[in-house]
Amino acid sequence: MGIFNRISNIFKSKTNSALDSIENPVQLLDQKIRDMEESYNKAKISSAQIFGNVKETEKNMNAALEASKDYEEKVRLAMSKNNEELAKKALKLKLESDKKYETLKQTYESQKLKASELKENLIKLQEEIDKTRSYRDEASARLNNANATKQINEIMANVQSKDNSINLDDIERSIAKKESYAEGLNDLKTPTLDDEFKSLEDVSLDDELNKYR
Numbered sequence: 598m599g600i601f602n603r604i605s606n607i608f609k610s611k612t613n614s615a616l617d618s619i620e621n622p623v624q625l626l627d628q629k630i631r632d633m634e635e636s637y638n639k640a641k642i643s644s645a646q647i648f649g650n651v652k653e654t655e656k657n658m659n660a661a662l663e664a665s666k667d668y669e670e671k672v673r674l675a676m677s678k679n680n681e682e683l684a685k686k687a688l689k690l691k692l693e694s695d696k697k698y699e700t701l702k703q704t705y706e707s708q709k710l711k712a713s714e715l716k717e718n719l720i721k722l723q724e725e726i727d728k729t730r731s732y733r734d735e736a737s738a739r740l741n742n743a744n745a746t747k748q749i750n751e752i753m754a755n756v757q758s759k760d761n762s763i764n765l766d767d768i769e770r771s772i773a774k775k776e777s778y779a780e781g782l783n784d785l786k787t788p789t790l791d792d793e794f795k796s797l798e799d800v801s802l803d804d805e806l807n808k809y810r
Contacts, residue, residue: 623740626733633726640722644715651708658701665694 668691675684 621740623733623737626729626736630726630729630733633722633729637719637722637726640715640719644712644719647708647712647715651705651712654701654705654708658698658705661694661698661701665691665698668694 668687671687672684672691675681675687
């Protein structure tokens with residue numbers, strides 16, 4: 598239990614001290630996930646050894662129980678044959694097996710409890726890794742959106758700044774001034790022969806009006 602608490606405290610300490618200086622917090626989450634996975638794999642290897650010890654103790658415990666039963670049968674057999682000396686030998690071995698069984702049983706119960714706690718902690722650590730990985734994906738998306746929004750806002754602020762602002766009225770006046778100047782130049786143009794003949798072709802409004810009288 599203690600090792601998992603220490604791992605969690607180390608991660609929190611690293612996170613709190615690094616958040617103030619790191620530019621991209623997603624990088625910190627990536628490192629945290631790598632550290633957690635490394636610790637998880639080490640804890641898993643250590644736990645596997647403990648689980649193996651539990652299995653080995655259980656196997657020896659059951660063997661001692663079977664030996665006790667076997668020696669008990671031998672005691673009964675020797676007594677049925679009135680061979681007390683042989684029965685005593687078998688009984689001595691049975692009692693030794695019983696004692697061994699009780700010792701192994703206590704060890705087994707203790708190891709089993711510890712293995713169960715380790716298994717629960719491994720599950721919790723895996724859940725924390727999954728939760729951190731999920732949050733990392735969410736944080737990455739939020740960071741990307743924040744950076745994009747910041748970039749857009751900076752561009753808009755730059756466009757709308759006084760130095761870069763464009764007065765459309767000033768542009769309109771400038772264009773109108775150039776158009777008037779061009780028309781003025783056209784009025785000063787000397788009519789050509791073609792222009793004079795073309796003027797003869799222009800329709801007279803007075804002549805057109807007389808058609809309605």
